[in-house]
Amino acid sequence: MDSTKEIRWVASGFLYGHLRCKREHAGRSVGGYGVYLATNRHVLEGQDKAYLRFNPEASQPARTFVVDLQVDPSLGPGMVAHPDPDIDLALCLIDTGRLDAEGIRYTVFAQDRYVADRKAFEDLAITEGDFVYVLGFPMELVGKERNFVVVRQGVIARVRDYLEGVSKEFLIDCTVFPGNSGSPVVNKPEASWVQGTKPQNAAYLLGIAAGYIPYTDIAISQQTGKPRVAFEENSGLSSVVPAQYLIDLAESVEQRRAAILTERGQDPNV
16 A cells, blocks of 8 residues: 555454463453454455554544564564465454553454354354354445444355365355455354254354355347357355364464464463
């Protein structure tokens, strides 16, 4: 982005908390987390900075924070992408201490509480037809003064190929638009359920929206009968990167970070 130009909000993202350790505090077990910005690889690739927008706890206008994407991600802020080019996922370690010090409101998807890994998909019996929400900022709709998410509803369209290990994505029937890249996809808790199925009584992060599935419509010349113009349209189906890949990528970054800090005699759980 040219520093002389106005910031354009072109994508979505969320904060993911990767569990580093469990410890006792005030007589109860609490977790220590490494907190990451999670979004798609294509959102951050080729960029040297990311601009994040947060609401303060007080009723003040949203504030913008700049994150350096070029620093070694094993030790601090910086972007790391999934090593598999077919998995559209990137992470950036976030300094939540700065957010806390400046009175910023934020929520984290904690790995051990709100994130569904592959086993959780099976335990929860996640299947086609289950309702989901996509939380993001399509078409630069970020809110004028405060940063409020746009919620869209859909259903899981195909997930069995992922569960059987033959696909690296699952599909949802939900129309997404430019700006939805990096949106968290969560299941919809239900107050009732079909007898013989498992209840969906809590919301979990299932994955990250990567983009819509296009289809091509071709205009045929009435005179020659040959194709003249091809139009790419939004099919209403969207691909989702499963949360298991998010967990795996964060774990690899955390392991490298822990090894370096341990070698330096520092506590990697801080």
